[in-house]
Amino acid sequence: MSVLSAHQVSVTIDGNPIVADVDLEVSAGEVVVLVGPNGAGKSTLLSVLSGDVDPSSGHVELAGKHLGHRHARELARLRGVQLQKQGLAFGFRVHEVVRMGRSPWHRTEAAERDDVAVEDSMVRADVTELADRLFPTLSGGEQARTSFARLLAQETPVLMLDEPTAALDIRHQEQLLGVVRDVAAAGAAVVVVLHDLSLAAAYADRVCVLANGRVRADGPPAEVLTGELLTEVYGHPVDVIHHDGALLVVPVRPRPVTTLTDTSEEESSCSAV
Amino acid sequence: MSATTVPVTPVRATLRGVVARVGLLGGLTVALAVILVLSAGTGQLDIPRDEVLGSLLHKIGLDLGPVPSHPQGENTLWQVRFPRVVMAAIAGAALATAGALMQGVFGNPLAEPGVVGVSSGAAVAAAAVIVFGWTFAGSWTVALCAFLGGLLTTTLVYLMSRDGGRTEVVTLVLTGIALNAMTSAGLAFMMFLGDTQAREEIVFWQLGSLNGSRWEYVGVVAPLALVGIVAAMLLAPKLDLLALGDRAARHVGVDVERLRIGTIVVVAVLTAAAVSFCGIIAFVGLVVPHLIRLIAGPGHRLLVPASALGGAVLLVAADLWARTAVEYADLPIGMLTSLIGGPFFFWLLRRARRTAGGWA
Numbered sequence: 082m083s084v085l086s087a088h089q090v091s092v093t094i095d096g097n098p099i100v101a102d103v104d105l106e107v108s109a110g111e112v113v114v115l116v117g118p119n120g121a122g123k124s125t126l127l128s129v130l131s132g133d134v135d136p137s138s139g140h141v142e143l144a145g146k147h148l149g150h151r152h153a154r155e156l157a158r159l160r161g162v163q164l165q166k167q168g169l170a171f172g173f174r175v176h177e178v179v180r181m182g183r184s185p186w187h188r189t190e191a192a193e194r195d196d197v198a199v200e201d202s203m204v205r206a207d208v209t210e211l212a213d214r215l216f217p218t219l220s221g222g223e224q225a226r227t228s229f230a231r232l233l234a235q236e237t238p239v240l241m242l243d244e245p246t247a248a249l250d251i252r253h254q255e256q257l258l259g260v261v262r263d264v265a266a267a268g269a270a271v272v273v274v275l276h277d278l279s280l281a282a283a284y285a286d287r288v289c290v291l292a293n294g295r296v297r298a299d300g301p302p303a304e305v306l307t308g309e310l311l312t313e314v315y316g317h318p319v320d321v322i323h324h325d326g327a328l329l330v331v332p333v334r335p336r337p338v339t340t341l342t343d344t345s346e347e348e349s350s351c352s353a354v
Numbered sequence: 355m356s357a358t359t360v361p362v363t364p365v366r367a368t369l370r371g372v373v374a375r376v377g378l379l380g381g382l383t384v385a386l387a388v389i390l391v392l393s394a395g396t397g398q399l400d401i402p403r404d405e406v407l408g409s410l411l412h413k414i415g416l417d418l419g420p421v422p423s424h425p426q427g428e429n430t431l432w433q434v435r436f437p438r439v440v441m442a443a444i445a446g447a448a449l450a451t452a453g454a455l456m457q458g459v460f461g462n463p464l465a466e467p468g469v470v471g472v473s474s475g476a477a478v479a480a481a482a483v484i485v486f487g488w489t490f491a492g493s494w495t496v497a498l499c500a501f502l503g504g505l506l507t508t509t510l511v512y513l514m515s516r517d518g519g520r521t522e523v524v525t526l527v528l529t530g531i532a533l534n535a536m537t538s539a540g541l542a543f544m545m546f547l548g549d550t551q552a553r554e555e556i557v558f559w560q561l562g563s564l565n566g567s568r569w570e571y572v573g574v575v576a577p578l579a580l581v582g583i584v585a586a587m588l589l590a591p592k593l594d595l596l597a598l599g600d601r602a603a604r605h606v607g608v609d610v611e612r613l614r615i616g617t618i619v620v621v622a623v624l625t626a627a628a629v630s631f632c633g634i635i636a637f638v639g640l641v642v643p644h645l646i647r648l649i650a651g652p653g654h655r656l657l658v659p660a661s662a663l664g665g666a667v668l669l670v671a672a673d674l675w676a677r678t679a680v681e682y683a684d685l686p687i688g689m690l691t692s693l694i695g696g697p698f699f700f701w702l703l704r705r706a707r708r709t710a711g712g713w714a
Contacts, residue, residue: 133604153609154607154609156607158607161605164599164602168599169597170461171597172651184607
């Protein structure tokens with residue numbers, strides 16, 4: 082049964098349709114990845130799903146109730162969101178930021194779990210070593226991981242992440258999406274916006290391809306991520322390669338990438354800069 | 355996800371927090387008590403500290419310590435000094451709390467009632483009361499009008515400097531310039547309309563002064579400040595979350611719109627409390643919360659009460675200096691706070707430019 086569902090959702094800004102007639106169902110235990118070219122409406126759709134933006138038409142249901150009919154605090158106990166850009170106005174420390182994720186549970190029984198949840202989330206997001214650092218002094222990737230820890234600490238049945246891996250190195254990308262899978266396996270419903278199609282292929286139960294604000298395809302990665310569809314949607318030739326049981330999505334490049342001599346030339350020109 | 359190093363255990367962290375909290379608030383309370391007694395005893399007629407304390411104790415029915423030996427001592431203390439130092443403490447506490455709140459709600463360490471024009475907005479309304487001789491609410495008339503003026507300007511600042519859920523440093527400062535220009539025009543117009551006596555009153559009050567504080571005024575200002583500070587402490591935990599930005603704050607359960615409106619009203623109450631009888635005393639709300647943040651971090655649960663106490667200490671000390679720096683002269687206190695606060699503001703501005711990525 083779906084925990085989160087969008088019904089004929091449209092968002093129009095200044096007469097431009099950003100999202101048009103989107104239907105989307107996300108069930109508990111499932112990781113749904115939204116992909117699509119720039120301006121496809123991924124982030125806007127996510128902000129409709131999270132309740133930040135009211136759709137121009139259509140509606141979103143979260144845990145069986147109209148999203149617009151819930152209070153901020155009630156919503157915060159149902160869904161957590163990690164935004165693409167992290168910001169913090171004052172110099173709070175990492176552990177304080179993670180603890181902010183616990184605030185929806187203040188004065189409830191769940192507040193007893195605060196310390197455990199914070200510590201556990203920091204371990205899972207690999208920010209334990211940063212606990213006493215000031216958030217604004219962290220690198221982009223470290224800030225993203227801290228926000229991820231905050232999201233985990235919120236312990237909601239629905240999680241939404243907007244390009245959580247954009248600033249992360251390859252190890253932390255894999256770790257983060259691995260944790261996302263674990264959270265889903267434990268029963269959460271997860272929606273992730275990703276740009277990296279190979280990551281989407283590896284970690285999604287379902288991939289939803291958006292183009293021009295509409296759902297172009299929705300299904301298991303192997304069915305949806307085809308060279309034909311992606312080439313059309315992205316307006317660039319794309320190859321899908323099956324390698325060792327995994328799907329790799331690579332753009333077709335017009336000329337052979339580089340020969341050895343080329344590489345060394347490029348490197349030297351880089352270091353000159 | 356190999357976490358070999360164990361983080362600070364929550365229990366120890368909490369304990370450390372409690373100790374820091376008690377230490378800072380306790381220290382500031384003691385400092386406030388000391389400076390109050392010191393200030394009350396100092397002036398053209400010096401009264402020894404033990405006599406100040408003795409007079410206080412006798413008043414509350416305890417026959418302890420000596421009473422003032424000078425024939426005018428008792429009168430000076432209770433008619434002039436005590437109302438003045440208490441007024442200074444209340445105004446300082448109100449201004450510093452208002453500053454901490456504004457910085458929290460704007461997510462910008464440069465927001466302050468004086469800098470962004472809220473104080474002068476309240477001042478225009480209060481000047482109108484002086485010029486037109488309104489008395490519809492008795493001794494509360496000035497405070498009420500100052501509150502409405504403050505509320506109007508705070509709302510204006512908020513609406514004009516906010517863009518896409520953020521307040522950029524430069525937008526906020528420019529909004530302050532625009533508003534201060536408008537309120538200066540308003541004050542100038544009030545002076546043009548008023549008679550000589552009203553003009554003199556407005557000028558003194560524009561400079562900020564605690565001269566002529568009376569118990570009657572304290573009776574108006576104290577409840578306003580108390581309500582404001584209590585409300586500020588209730589808002590404090592949510593202001594922490596607002597530091598995440600509007601959207602992320604909503605994601606963790608903050609009703610951002612309601613919090614904002616509530617905070618703006620409280621800022622107006624606090625500013626009105628300070629401005630209605632003491633005039634414009636700028637920069638207290640900037641300097642104090644900033645120093646507290648340096649010592650105790652940005653958490654508003656501690657920042658708000660510590661700023662209130664710190665603001666009280668600062669303004670009582672500044673007032674003591676204002677009336678003793680030059681013999682037989684009572685310097686305007688607003689002039690002094692601006693003299694110190696101005697350079698401090700420069701320093702903050704340069705820092706904000708560096709750390710927040712310039713003027714973006």
